[in-house]
Structures are given as C-alpha cells and as structure tokens.
Amino acid sequence: MATATAVESKPSGSAPRKARKNALSDGQGRLSAILLSPTLLVILVVVGIPIILSIRESLFLANDGINPETGLVESGEKFVGLQNYTDIFAGQNQVVGAYGTIDRFWNAFINTSLFTITCVLLETILGVAMALIMAKAFRGRGFVRAGILVPWAIPTIVSALMWKLIFDESGVMNRILGTKILWLADDNPAFWAVVIADVWKTAPFIGLLTLAGLQTIPAEVYEAAKVDGANAWQQFIRITLPMVKPTLVVAVLFRTLDTMRMFDLPWGMVGQGKYYVETLSIFAYQEAGQQRYGPASAYSIILFVYIMLVAYLFVKILGADVVGDAAPPKKTKRKKKRQDQEAGKSAETAALESMGGAH
Amino acid sequence: MTFARRAGRIAVAAGSLTALLAVAACGGGGDESAGGGGDTAPSADSSYTEKGPITYVQGKDTSGHVPKQIAKWNKEHPDEKVTLQELPDNADQQRAQMLQNAQIKSDKMTVLSVDVVWTAEFAANQVIDELPADQFSTDDFLPATVQTATYFDKLYAVPATSDGGLLYYRKDLLDKYDLKPPTTWSELKDACDTITKGEDKSKLNCFAGQYNKYEGLTVNFSEAVNSAGGVVVGEDGKPNVNTPEAQSGLDVLVNWFKDGTIPKGAITWQEEQGRQAFQDGKLVFLRNWPYVYSLAEKDDGSSKVNGKFAVAPLPGLDQPGVSSLGGHNMAISKYAKNKGTAVEFIKWWTNQENQKSYSLATSQAPTRTALYTDPELTKEYPYMPILLKSIETAQPRPKAVKYGDVTLAIQDSAYAALQGQIPTQQALSELQTKLESLIK
Incomplete structure (x- = not known):
C-alpha cells in the first residue's frame, strides 16, 4: 500500500523542481518518464529484483546428501527445473488437517483460501455496519469512532497474543460461553478462533474506508428518496450501496490481498505446525526455516501468482479502481452520478493515504 | 498523466499491492553464498592457535549473570576480550541467526551457545567446527551430556548446561493418604485414584506434562517411549519406533487423556500452563523442568503449594522412567577468527568454578558430575541429587541433521x-515411515 501511495505522491512532489531543470520544450512523454523514473527505480529494487531472485531460487534445490564418512552435508545447490513446483502434486508430504490426509501444500492452500473468503465476508458485513453507525450524527460519536478503530490500531502480533489469552483453555471466551472448547488445539475451533480475531481486528479497516465513501454521498439524494417514499432498506440498497461501491470494492480488495498472506495471527495465536490453521505464508516460512529455500520460494511464487490473479479479477470484474482514475464511461448515462463517484474517489484516496503509513 | 495506458497502470497497482509478499518471498535470497563448499573457507583457523578478541553468542540472558562472568574473563585477558552478543529469547530465531551467519561466512560470531538438539544439524552443515579433542577432557562431565555434543563420534561442542525432567508431586496429599512417590505409571495412577477419592475431584487433576504441539511434545513423547523400554531412534542411528514397547508407552498417555488422568485441556499446555x-x-503430579522448583517454592502468595511439594525421578512402565535431555553446548563457529582464544574461553567457561557460580546465579543445571553433590548447590537447589539421577539415565532426543523435520514428524x-x-x-507406523525417509 505504501508503494501504491508513493506512485501518486512522489511525482507531484518533485514535479515543479524537475520541470524547471528540464527544458520546457522537452517532449511530454520524455518528461514524465524522467519524473517517474525514481519511483520506478524504487519499485524495481524493492519489488522487481526480489521477485526475479525468488523465481530463480525456486528452480534450485539444495543438496542434502550426507557423506557417510564424515557426516557432513554436501554443499551447494543444483538446478532442478520445475521440480519444486511439480513436487506439490507428488503427494510426498502428507499431513492430517481439516480436509483429511492431503499434501501439506494443498492443506495450506485451502486454509488460505477459506480464511480469505470467511474473514473478508464477515469483515465486509461488519465493516459496512460499523461505517453506517459511525456516519450517523449522535451524541458520543467521537467515542464510538475511536472505539471502533482501536482494534485496527493494535499491532497484529500483539492482538494475536491477546486473543491467545482470551481463547486459552481456561480463558475468558470459555468462561463467557460456559464451554470447555479447546480453541488453541490443532483442531477445527482453532480455525474459527483465528477468524474471530481477524474479523475483530480488521473489520474497522473496511469500516473506515466505507465511512470515507459514505460521507461523500450528498444528503439531497436521501431527501429525494424520502420524498419518493423509499424506506430505510430501499435507501440502503438503492442509494448507499451503489454510491459507496467504488470505495467498498477497493477496501475489500485490500483486505482480500492482505488476508491471503495472513501469517501473524495463526502463528502467534495457535503456533507453528498446526495444520488446521497453517496458511501458505506460514508454510513457506517453515520450509525456509528448514533451509529448503527452493521449495519455499516456489510456494511463495505460487502464492504471489494467486494473489496477482485475485487482484486482477477484482480489477476486471468488480472494477476496483485502485489507482484513482477509472477509464471514462463510454456513455455518460447520468452525469450527476459520475460526478458523485469522482467525489467519492478523492475522499477514498485521501483516506487511503492517511492510513498508508500505519498499516 | 495522459501517457499511461490503463493496462499498465493496473499492472503497476497490482504489483505494488503484492510488494509486501514479494519482499517476504525473497527470504531465500542469500542463495549465492549458501553453496560453494566449506573447504575453501577464507581464514579458517583449523590449528586453534590464533588469539584475539572474540564474541560469545547466546540467547537472551535473563539472569544478568553472563555479562558479569564475561567481565571477569576480560579482566584476566585484556588482549583477548570477549564481547557478548545476545540473540532473541526464541530458540528458532537463535538457530536461524546462527545458520545465516554461517551462510554468509561471517566471522561476527565466534563461540556459539547451541541447543543440544542442534548439534547434528550444525555439525553436518559446517556451521560449527570440530573441536580439538586433545584439548578438552570430557571425563568429568555427565556422559549423557557429552553424547549431545558429539556427531559421528567427533566432539563438536562442550556441554555447558544440562536439563532433565522431574516429577513434581504434592507431598502433603501423598503423606495424607500414606503414599510413597510413584516410580511407575501404574503406581502414579493408583496414587491418583486414592487421592481424588478423598479430595474434591472437580478441583484436582492427576497428572500433566507438555502436550501442545511444539518441542515439548517431542520431549514428552520420547520420555514415554523410552520409559517403556522403547526407542525413537536406536543406538545404530536407525529409527525404530514402531515397536510394542514404544506403543505401550504412547498408549499410557493416550489412555490417561481418555480417562481424564491428564486433564483434556493439557493438549494445549506448554511448560508454563502446567x-x-x-x-x-490443581494437579497432584506434574512433569516439568527444574526451573519450576524455585517458582513453586515462592512464599509471596504466587504459589499455593509452597512447602507442600517435592520432586522425584520420572516414573516409567515397570521401573523408573527415562528423561529427555535438555541444555546448551558451547561450539565454535566455522568461519570465526581467533579460535585459539575461543578454545580457551570455552574451557574457562565450563570449568568447575565457573559452572558453579553460573548455576547458582541462573538455576541452570551444570554438566560436571561433581557439582551435583556440591554442598552450596544442593543447599540452594535441594532437587540436585534427584536431577542427577534424571540426567544420568536420560536419553538425548534423536540426533538428526534434519532435526526440524524429525521433531515435526514426531x-x-x-x-x-x-x-x-x-x-x-497407526501413529507409530506412520512415524516410522517418515523417520526412515528423514534419517538416512
């Protein structure tokens, strides 16, 4: 996200200075290329090179033969082509998780996907509800807004440890529910424990973004709807949701991508080697920890491609407008609506920028 | 910004969003340095003669004693000063940093404090160097601890601290029902049945150890198997866990979970919860490490059992049980400079006098046999004679180069x-298959 912000803010910051240095007669394209080059360089160093190195690493496998005389491990690594990828289908690493005995990679893959779907769905519903509450003018609104944002402001690993205490066998959750559920054992409840903690923590993120979108909906639209006799539900479905959609889709997109690489909550709350909550990030990290950098890179690359794919689908199908300049609609059906959308966009961009640093 | 095509911008946006992941993915980026054969190491001082300043690397020192002891060395050896480098508290992170240090062939670390279970991995991957055996006499050390410091019959480290499991029991309750501390599992179970019959059953559980899925489970599982006469990895270095003996050991734990001898919640317990x-x-018996003793003995109200408990060796199937072995060894990093000083420092650190003051200050068990009968230490730690019994008969956890995989399989x-x-x-036959592919 920080990078996304940088794409926008950097050129505008350095534009005047650079513009003076370069002859104004320069071609538009060349000038903008120069202006963008620092950003592109940063992206190349921070994103491009690591990805290329990871892809390269994913094609290698460290030697692990042991010399029978000295007991020393052969050093070096060898090129194995796509073996690290095809091994996923070889089924050599079976584990028992929530989905029966399957390969550890697929277990982590399904966990990642299910976490993403479940968490994002619940977070969206709750987040929108929070936004609707926060947008209302009432006494103590400041308190409510601040209160809702507290979970999001707590570092994830801290909230993981906090929820670990809550979900302890003799912790608060079991006392409130009057149950003896072993939330943190490697079993199904662990999945839901993580979902609860994640929803608690990040629903405010969607809430905050949605709130920014809500505040740009002009009151007249609602007044007109009231005059037309629309009830609250109709107003929500016909006015609020469509008008807040551009913001909401971006918020959901960010949450989706974020949840897909979830690491710290399951790691901190439940622990490592717990197959009911092991995500792809955790699995890749564990493999790297066992000095199997090749397979670890392969898993990371797969997760990377998976996330790219989801991001692409979001942009294509739901029209998430991440950069802030949607292509102009081919036919302007309703001019007013378009203006509203643009107004909503600037608010959303502002909200994103304000949060970019903290997240 | 008219020049930008939409497709390009989507790509940039998606790329930036996944940037964090990509950064995470490059964790294996240090590949270039990983290979290349250790035999061409730059300034490998295999003669152990170079002297000069060195660093001593260990996990976080919570006692505050380590800097004092190092200061003492520095005072005596002004030209061979030792600098303490503390790593995080977490053992996995310590291991990761030591491995990384070796991968980049750095000379930043000299003497490493190595967990007993890492010796094989570190030795095989040439993170640590073989020690000059003629310079170290291991005769006065507990044999079990020396075993943890060798790999392929070569000495790679010197035992610095040790650890063994103890059975904590409620002396007051056992006395009340005229019972002796149990030496076998069936005695323990009978004692429990007698006590819980007389006491409030809802408030008192019988036994617990460490059964969460982490290293502690490997320890407790190995103890159950060894105490029933089985092995995880045999003396020939081959896994041999699919045996009736091993099964009878594991069966005891499983049955105790089923019938409530071990509380159900203990499946999520580590040392601290127990x-x-x-x-x-809330417990009559507890399997834990010696560190619990002084904490449970505190009279500031934090412990309800101070003065009411005692320790015994772990029970077994039909004779006293076998503990797993913990502790740390001192080794020398392969790519370090001034290994001569390092050797001297290790000798000095593990000598009788320094081990004693270290034990007194940190409550960590020494590795020299004589110290277990030292009057000052036994006065401070009354459990010393029993701990000695525990460590004397203890079994090291499997020595495996891929220890991380082995312990996860277990x-x-x-x-x-x-x-x-x-x-x-089924659990044991699956484990046997996995171990056979991991330990070759």
Missing part, C-alpha cells in the same frame, strides 16, 4: 494419537 496449574493446587504423530484421531499403532 506450572500454573500445579502452583494453583509431533504430528504423537499429537494425532493424543487427540484420539488415529490409533497409536
């Missing part, structure tokens, strides 16, 4: 069996 339950008076099988997901027979 200690807490014992201190709150945890997978043991945990599934304890949860009742698979029968013990």
Whole structure:
C-alpha cells in the first residue's frame, strides 16, 4: 500500500523542481518518464529484483546428501527445473488437517483460501455496519469512532497474543460461553478462533474506508428518496450501496490481498505446525526455516501468482479502481452520478493515504 | 498523466499491492553464498592457535549473570576480550541467526551457545567446527551430556548446561493418604485414584506434562517411549519406533487423556500452563523442568503449594522412567577468527568454578558430575541429587541433521494419537515411515 501511495505522491512532489531543470520544450512523454523514473527505480529494487531472485531460487534445490564418512552435508545447490513446483502434486508430504490426509501444500492452500473468503465476508458485513453507525450524527460519536478503530490500531502480533489469552483453555471466551472448547488445539475451533480475531481486528479497516465513501454521498439524494417514499432498506440498497461501491470494492480488495498472506495471527495465536490453521505464508516460512529455500520460494511464487490473479479479477470484474482514475464511461448515462463517484474517489484516496503509513 | 495506458497502470497497482509478499518471498535470497563448499573457507583457523578478541553468542540472558562472568574473563585477558552478543529469547530465531551467519561466512560470531538438539544439524552443515579433542577432557562431565555434543563420534561442542525432567508431586496429599512417590505409571495412577477419592475431584487433576504441539511434545513423547523400554531412534542411528514397547508407552498417555488422568485441556499446555496449574493446587503430579522448583517454592502468595511439594525421578512402565535431555553446548563457529582464544574461553567457561557460580546465579543445571553433590548447590537447589539421577539415565532426543523435520514428524504423530484421531499403532507406523525417509 505504501508503494501504491508513493506512485501518486512522489511525482507531484518533485514535479515543479524537475520541470524547471528540464527544458520546457522537452517532449511530454520524455518528461514524465524522467519524473517517474525514481519511483520506478524504487519499485524495481524493492519489488522487481526480489521477485526475479525468488523465481530463480525456486528452480534450485539444495543438496542434502550426507557423506557417510564424515557426516557432513554436501554443499551447494543444483538446478532442478520445475521440480519444486511439480513436487506439490507428488503427494510426498502428507499431513492430517481439516480436509483429511492431503499434501501439506494443498492443506495450506485451502486454509488460505477459506480464511480469505470467511474473514473478508464477515469483515465486509461488519465493516459496512460499523461505517453506517459511525456516519450517523449522535451524541458520543467521537467515542464510538475511536472505539471502533482501536482494534485496527493494535499491532497484529500483539492482538494475536491477546486473543491467545482470551481463547486459552481456561480463558475468558470459555468462561463467557460456559464451554470447555479447546480453541488453541490443532483442531477445527482453532480455525474459527483465528477468524474471530481477524474479523475483530480488521473489520474497522473496511469500516473506515466505507465511512470515507459514505460521507461523500450528498444528503439531497436521501431527501429525494424520502420524498419518493423509499424506506430505510430501499435507501440502503438503492442509494448507499451503489454510491459507496467504488470505495467498498477497493477496501475489500485490500483486505482480500492482505488476508491471503495472513501469517501473524495463526502463528502467534495457535503456533507453528498446526495444520488446521497453517496458511501458505506460514508454510513457506517453515520450509525456509528448514533451509529448503527452493521449495519455499516456489510456494511463495505460487502464492504471489494467486494473489496477482485475485487482484486482477477484482480489477476486471468488480472494477476496483485502485489507482484513482477509472477509464471514462463510454456513455455518460447520468452525469450527476459520475460526478458523485469522482467525489467519492478523492475522499477514498485521501483516506487511503492517511492510513498508508500505519498499516 | 495522459501517457499511461490503463493496462499498465493496473499492472503497476497490482504489483505494488503484492510488494509486501514479494519482499517476504525473497527470504531465500542469500542463495549465492549458501553453496560453494566449506573447504575453501577464507581464514579458517583449523590449528586453534590464533588469539584475539572474540564474541560469545547466546540467547537472551535473563539472569544478568553472563555479562558479569564475561567481565571477569576480560579482566584476566585484556588482549583477548570477549564481547557478548545476545540473540532473541526464541530458540528458532537463535538457530536461524546462527545458520545465516554461517551462510554468509561471517566471522561476527565466534563461540556459539547451541541447543543440544542442534548439534547434528550444525555439525553436518559446517556451521560449527570440530573441536580439538586433545584439548578438552570430557571425563568429568555427565556422559549423557557429552553424547549431545558429539556427531559421528567427533566432539563438536562442550556441554555447558544440562536439563532433565522431574516429577513434581504434592507431598502433603501423598503423606495424607500414606503414599510413597510413584516410580511407575501404574503406581502414579493408583496414587491418583486414592487421592481424588478423598479430595474434591472437580478441583484436582492427576497428572500433566507438555502436550501442545511444539518441542515439548517431542520431549514428552520420547520420555514415554523410552520409559517403556522403547526407542525413537536406536543406538545404530536407525529409527525404530514402531515397536510394542514404544506403543505401550504412547498408549499410557493416550489412555490417561481418555480417562481424564491428564486433564483434556493439557493438549494445549506448554511448560508454563502446567506450572500454573500445579502452583494453583490443581494437579497432584506434574512433569516439568527444574526451573519450576524455585517458582513453586515462592512464599509471596504466587504459589499455593509452597512447602507442600517435592520432586522425584520420572516414573516409567515397570521401573523408573527415562528423561529427555535438555541444555546448551558451547561450539565454535566455522568461519570465526581467533579460535585459539575461543578454545580457551570455552574451557574457562565450563570449568568447575565457573559452572558453579553460573548455576547458582541462573538455576541452570551444570554438566560436571561433581557439582551435583556440591554442598552450596544442593543447599540452594535441594532437587540436585534427584536431577542427577534424571540426567544420568536420560536419553538425548534423536540426533538428526534434519532435526526440524524429525521433531515435526514426531509431533504430528504423537499429537494425532493424543487427540484420539488415529490409533497409536497407526501413529507409530506412520512415524516410522517418515523417520526412515528423514534419517538416512
């Protein structure tokens, strides 16, 4: 996200200075290329090179033969082509998780996907509800807004440890529910424990973004709807949701991508080697920890491609407008609506920028 | 910004969003330095003669004693000063940093404090160097601890601290029902039945150890197997866990979980939860490390059992049980400079006098046999004679180059069996198959 912000803010910051240095007669394209080059360089160093190195690493496998005389491990690594990828289908690493005995990679893959779907769905519903509450003018609104944002402001690993205490066998959750559920054992409840903690923590993120979108909906639209006799539900479905959609889709997109690489909550709350909550990030990290950098890179690359794919689908199908300049609609059906959308966009961009640093 | 095509911008946006992941993915980026054969090491000082300043690397020192002891050395050796480098508290992170240090062939670390289970991995991957055996006499050390410091019959480290499991029991309750501390599992079970019959059953559980899925489970599982006469990895270095003996050991734990001898919640317990339950008076018996003793003995109200408990060796199937071995060894990093000083420092650090003051200050068990009968130490730590028994008969955890995989395989099988997901027979045969592919 920080990078996304940088794409926008950097050129505008350095534009005047650079513009003076370069002859104004320069071609538009060349000038903008120069202006963008620092950003592109940063992206190349921070994103491009690591990805290329990871892809390269994913094609290698460290030697692990042991010399029978000295007991020393052969050093070096060898090129194995796509073996690290095809091994996923070889089924050599079976584990028992929530989905029966399957390969550890697929277990982590399904966990990642299910976490993403479940968490994002619940977070969206709750987040929108929070936004609707926060947008209302009432006494103590400041308190409510601040209160809702507290979970999001707590570092994830801290909230993981906090929820670990809550979900302890003799912790608060079991006392409130009057149950003896072993939330943190490697079993199904662990999945839901993580979902609860994640929803608690990040629903405010969607809430905050949605709130920014809500505040740009002009009151007249609602007044007109009231005059037309629309009830609250109709107003929500016909006015609020469509008008807040551009913001909401971006918020959901960010949450989706974020949840897909979830690491710290399951790691901190439940622990490592717990197959009911092991995500792809955790699995890749564990493999790297066992000095199997090749397979670890392969898993990371797969997760990377998976996330790219989801991001692409979001942009294509739901029209998430991440950069802030949607292509102009081919036919302007309703001019007013378009203006509203643009107004909503600037608010959303502002909200994103304000949060970019903290997240 | 008219020049930008939409497709390009989507790509940039998606790329930036996944940037964090990509950064995470490059964790294996240090590949270039990983290979290349250790024999061409730059300034490898295999003669152990170079002298000069060195660093001593260990996990976080919570006692505050380590800097004092190092200051003492520095005073005596002004030209061979030792600098302390503390790593995080977490053992996995310590291991990761030491491995990384070796991968980049850095000379930043000289003397490493190595967990007993890492010796094989570090030795095989040439993280640590073989020590000059003629310079170290291991005769006065507990044999079990020396075993943890060797690999392929070569000495790679010197035992610095040790650790063994103890059975904590409620002396007041056992005395009340005229019972002796149990030496076998069936005695322990009978004692429990007698006590819980007389006491409030809802508030008192019988026994617990460490059964969460982590290293502690490997320890407890190995103890159960060894105490029943089985092995995880045999003396020939081959896995041999699919045996009736091993099964009878695991069966005891599984049955105790089923019938409530071990509370159900203990499947999520590590050392601390068990200690807490014992201190709150909720357990009759507890398997734990010596560190619990002084904490449970505190009279500031944090422990409800101070003065009411005692320790015994771990029970077994039909004779006293076998503990797993913990502790740390001192080794020398392969790519370090001034290994001559390092050798001298290790000798000095593990000598009788320094081990004694270290034990007194940190409550960590020494590795020299003589210290277990030292009057000052036994006065401070009354459990010393029993701990000696525990460590004398203790078995090291499997020596494996891929120890991380081995311990996870053990945890997978043991945990599934304890949860009742698979029968013990199946758990052990699966474990045997996995271990055979991991230990060659």
